[in-house]
Amino acid sequence: MRNLSSLKQEFLRKWIKGLRKYNSQKKNMNLLERKKAIKLSADLAMASTRNKATLWRKALVAKTSIDESNKNDISTSSQPKKIRKKLTNSSPLCRKRRRIRTVYKAKERVEASFIAKKMVQKRTRKLKSLLPGGKSMDEACLVDETLDYIESLRAQVEVMRCLVTASELFINPSPP
C-alpha cells in the first residue's frame, strides 16, 4: 500500500497548487463556481499523477480544459457532452452484419450463455461510459485502464474526504 500513500501525497500537492491557481485567477467566486473549480483542479491533479500515459488521463485532461473554458458560464455547462456524440454503429454494413448474426442466433436466444454474453456486453458498454475517454478504448486495454482509474480515483476521494472532514471539524468543532 505504499503506492497508495505516495499517490495520495502527489495528488494532494498538485491539487492544492491547482486550487491556489484558480483562486488567483478569479476572486469572489460564487458557490457553484468554486465547486467547479475545486472539482476541476482535483480531476486535473488526479490525471497528472504518476506520469502514466493512460487513455483516461489524456481524456480527463482534455475534458477539464473544455470545462475550464465553460466554467465562467455556468449555463452552458452541458457542452462537454457534445464531443462524445460519435455514432459508429449505424453504418449500413454494420446493420447488415447484425441482421445476419441474429439469424444464426435465433435458436439459441434463450440459452443462458447467450443471455450472459449479452449482459457482459451491456455492462462493458456501461463501464466504458463511466471511464474518461472510454468510448474509444478496446477491450484489450479496458481492464488495465479501469484498474488504474479506480486506484487514482480512490486516492483522490480519500485525500478529499480527509481534508474536508478535518476542515469541517476544525471550523465547526462539535460541542463538548
Place this chain on the structure above:
Amino acid sequence: MSSRRSRSRQTSSSSRNITDDQIHDLVSKLQQLLPEIRNRSSDKVSASRVLQETCNYIRSLHREVDDLSERLSELLATTDSAQAAIIRNLLMQ
C-alpha cells in the same frame, strides 16, 4: 457442433467482447484493491457481476467527489470565523 459455432462466433466478436481471461484478471486485481469485494466473492464470480460491481463502485466514487467538492466550496465560503480564514489561507493563497 455448438462449440464449433460458438468458437467461430467468439473469434468474430472477440474484439467486441471482454474475454474470460480479462475478467479473471480484473477480478483478482480488484480483490487486491478493494477488500469489500474480497469478502463477498467466491472462486466463480460471473463476469457481468464483476462489471456491475465495478460500475457501481466508480459511480459511488464520482458521487462522493461531487459531494466533497460541494462541501469544501461551502467551507471556503464561510467568513465568520477565524478558523475558516485559516483554512482559506491554507488552500487558496
